[in-house]
Amino acid sequence: MKQFFHTIVIIGSVLALTACVKEELPTADTPQGNLDALWQLLDERYCFFDYKKAELGVDWNEVHERYRKKISPKMTSLQLFEVCCAMIAELKDGHVNLGASFNLGRNWSYWEDEPENYYDSIARSYLGHDYGIAASLKYTVLDDNVGYVRCESFTNDIGHGNVSSVLSLLAPCNGLIIDLRNNGGGSLVNADCLASHFTNEKILVGYIYHKTGKGHNDFSKMEPQYLEPAKGTRWQKKVVVITNRQCFSAANDFVKMMHCLPNVTLLGDKTGGGSGMPFTQEIPCGWSVRYSAVVTVDRDKKHIEFGIEPDVKVEMQMEDVMRKKDTLIERARQLLAN
Amino acid sequence: MMMDQSNLHYSNKTVRRIIFILLLIPMCLKAQETQESTTRLFVGGGWANVLDTYLSPYAYKGGTVKMMIERQYEHTMHRTSLHVSGLENPAGNVNEYDFGVAYGVAHHFQLLQNGAFRVKAGPMGHFYLGCIYNERNGNNPAQAKLALMLDASALATYDFRLFRKDFQLEYSLDIPFIGFAYSPQFGQSYYEEFSLGNYDHNCVFAHPFNTPSLRQRLVIDFKFNRGRCLYLGYDNELYQTKYNELRHHSYSHSIILGIKL
Numbered sequence: 001m002k003q004f005f006h007t008i009v010i011i012g013s014v015l016a017l018t019a020c021v022k023e024e025l026p027t028a029d030t031p032q033g034n035l036d037a038l039w040q041l042l043d044e045r046y047c048f049f050d051y052k053k054a055e056l057g058v059d060w061n062e063v064h065e066r067y068r069k070k071i072s073p074k075m076t077s078l079q080l081f082e083v084c085c086a087m088i089a090e091l092k093d094g095h096v097n098l099g100a101s102f103n104l105g106r107n108w109s110y111w112e113d114e115p116e117n118y119y120d121s122i123a124r125s126y127l128g129h130d131y132g133i134a135a136s137l138k139y140t141v142l143d144d145n146v147g148y149v150r151c152e153s154f155t156n157d158i159g160h161g162n163v164s165s166v167l168s169l170l171a172p173c174n175g176l177i178i179d180l181r182n183n184g185g186g187s188l189v190n191a192d193c194l195a196s197h198f199t200n201e202k203i204l205v206g207y208i209y210h211k212t213g214k215g216h217n218d219f220s221k222m223e224p225q226y227l228e229p230a231k232g233t234r235w236q237k238k239v240v241v242i243t244n245r246q247c248f249s250a251a252n253d254f255v256k257m258m259h260c261l262p263n264v265t266l267l268g269d270k271t272g273g274g275s276g277m278p279f280t281q282e283i284p285c286g287w288s289v290r291y292s293a294v295v296t297v298d299r300d301k302k303h304i305e306f307g308i309e310p311d312v313k314v315e316m317q318m319e320d321v322m323r324k325k326d327t328l329i330e331r332a333r334q335l336l337a338n
Numbered sequence: 339m340m341m342d343q344s345n346l347h348y349s350n351k352t353v354r355r356i357i358f359i360l361l362l363i364p365m366c367l368k369a370q371e372t373q374e375s376t377t378r379l380f381v382g383g384g385w386a387n388v389l390d391t392y393l394s395p396y397a398y399k400g401g402t403v404k405m406m407i408e409r410q411y412e413h414t415m416h417r418t419s420l421h422v423s424g425l426e427n428p429a430g431n432v433n434e435y436d437f438g439v440a441y442g443v444a445h446h447f448q449l450l451q452n453g454a455f456r457v458k459a460g461p462m463g464h465f466y467l468g469c470i471y472n473e474r475n476g477n478n479p480a481q482a483k484l485a486l487m488l489d490a491s492a493l494a495t496y497d498f499r500l501f502r503k504d505f506q507l508e509y510s511l512d513i514p515f516i517g518f519a520y521s522p523q524f525g526q527s528y529y530e531e532f533s534l535g536n537y538d539h540n541c542v543f544a545h546p547f548n549t550p551s552l553r554q555r556l557v558i559d560f561k562f563n564r565g566r567c568l569y570l571g572y573d574n575e576l577y578q579t580k581y582n583e584l585r586h587h588s589y590s591h592s593i594i595l596g597i598k599l
C-alpha cells in the first residue's frame with residue numbers, strides 16, 4: 001500500500017509538472033502574429049470550409065499565403081484591420097466578423113447587393129397606431145380580416161404565453177401573415193417557440209452538427225432537429241411568411257422550420273442564410289473573432305447557408321411604392337383570400 | 339498506441355462501479371467523525387492564470403480569493419473550498435470570471451513516523467463544481483466545470499521549536515488520479531446540449547494523461563496559549579485538462595491565513 005501511494009505521487013507529480021497545457025495559437029501581438037492567429041483560429045474552428053470551397057472556390061491555404069504578403073511590421077492597426085477584414089470576407093459569411101473598438105469587420109454582401117423589398121414607413125402603415133405588442137411581436141387585423149404579425153427580431157425573449165395570446169386574439173381571422181423581413185436573427189429558442197405554434201405533430205425540420213476537432217472535416221454525426229407542437233394555442237389556418245434577403249441566422253432557421261409545414265407559404269425574396277451558429281474567440285490584440293461553429297441543414301440535409309428560396313417569388317414594385325402599398329403584403333393577402 | 343478519447347468505451351457496469359466507490363468514500367468515513375477533530379478555516383488571495391480554449395485561445399490572468407474549511411481527524415480529512423477569480427485577457431480589454439466550489443474527503447494511512455516528522459497518504463474523493471464566464475462571448479459565453487475524481491492525497495508534518503515556541507510545518511499534496519468530468523465537445527454549443535439534449539462525449543473519463551494536475555499547500559502553524567493556533571501558508575493549484583480537443587488550465591498561487599475553530 002505504501003509503495004503504491006509513493007508510486008502514484010511520484011508519477012502524478014512528474015506528469016503534472018511536465019505536461020503543461022498551454023496556448024496553441026500564435027501569441028505575438030504583431031501584425032504577422034495577429035493575422036496568423038486569425039487564420040489559424042478559423043482554420044481549426046470554422047465549419048463551412050468544404051462547402052465554401054465547393055460553392056465559392058475558397059482555398060483557405062491560398063488565402064493565407066495571399067494575405068500574408070500584405071502584412072508589414074510597421075503597418076497601423078487600421079491597416080491591419082483592413083487586411084484581416086478582407087481575408088475573412090473571402091468566406092462570404094455574415095456570421096464571420098472581426099470586432100475592434102473602432103469598427104466591425106463584416107461581409108454583408110448577401111443583402112447589401114440585393115433589393116431590399118421592404119420600406120419601413122409603408123410596412124408600418126399596415127400596423128397603424130392601434131396594433132398590439134406581445135414581446136417582440138407586433139400584430140393587428142387588416143381590413144380583409146387577415147391577421148398580420150410583424151416579427152423584426154428573435155433577439156428578445158418570446159414566450160409561449162405571448163404567442164398563444166396573439167394567436168387567440170387573431171383566431172377569427174381568415175389567415176395569417178408573418179412578416180419576417182429585416183429579421184436579422186437572435187435566439188434559436190425564440191424561433192423554435194414561435195414555429196411550434198404552427199404544427200400539431202412532431203415533425204423533422206432539419207439536422208444539426210458541430211466540429212469535433214481541428215480538421216476541416218472533423219464533424220459529429222448529424223442529429224435530427226424536430227419541431228414539437230406547443231402546448232398553447234396552435235394556428236390551424238393558412239399562413240404566409242414574408243421574407244427578404246435580410247432574414248438571417250435564427251430567422252433563416254425559423255423559415256427552414258416553417259417551410260416543412262403544409263399550411264405555410266413562403267413569399268418574397270430568398271432569405272439571407274446564415275445557417276452556422278456563431279461562436280466568439282479572439283486574437284492577440286484583443287479583437288473579437290466571430291465565426292460559424294455549428295452547422296444546421298434542412299430536412300433533406302442540404303445547406304441553407306446561402307438562404308432559402310421562397311415558394312412565391314415577389315419583388316417590391318415601384319408603382320406600389322408610389323401608392324404607399326407594400327407589394328409583398330398585398331400579394332400575401334391575395335394568396336390567403338384564395 | 340495512442341488512445342483517442344472518442345474511441346474509449348466503458349461499460350455501464352464499470353462506470354456505475356467507479357461512481358459507487360467515489361460516493362461510498364464519504365459514507366465509509368462517517369464512522370471517523372466520533373473521534374477528536376481539528377477544524378481550520380483558511381482565507382487567502384493571490385494570482386490566477388486561466389486558459390480555456392472553449393472560450394478563448396489565450397490565457398486570462400488576474401487575482402483570486404479563496405476560502406477553505408478543513409476538518410482533520412486522525413486518519414480522515416474533509417475539505418470544502420471555494421474560490422472566485424477576476425481575470426483579464428492579454429490585451430486587457432475583456433474580463434472573465436472563474437468561480438467554483440470543491441469538496442474532498444481523504445483517508446490517510448500512516449506511512450512514516452520518524453520523531454517529529456510524519457507522512458500520511460491515501461485516497462481522496464473529490465467533487466468540483468464551477469464555471470468560467472467570459473463577458474464578451476455570444477453562444478459560448480461560459481464553460482461549466484463538473485468533476486468527480488479519485489485523487490492520491492499525501493500529508494507530511496514536521497514539529498519543531500523555535501524561540502521557545504512550538505511550530506508545525508505541514509505540506510499537503512493531492513494529485514487527481516481517475517474519475518469523470520463534464521466537457522462540451524470541441525465545437526458543441528450549449529443549445530445542442532441543453533435545448534436539444536444532444537449528447538456527444540460530454541462525460542469524459544479523466545486520468546493522469548488528460549488531467550495532469552496537482553494541488554499543494556505548505557502551512558506553518560503558530561501555536562499560542564490555550565490551544566489557539568494561527569496558520570500562514572502558501573496554496574498552489576495546477577489544474578490542467580485536455581478533453582474533447584479542448585484545453586484548460588487553471589493555475590493559482592495564493593497566500594493563505596488560517597485559524598483553528
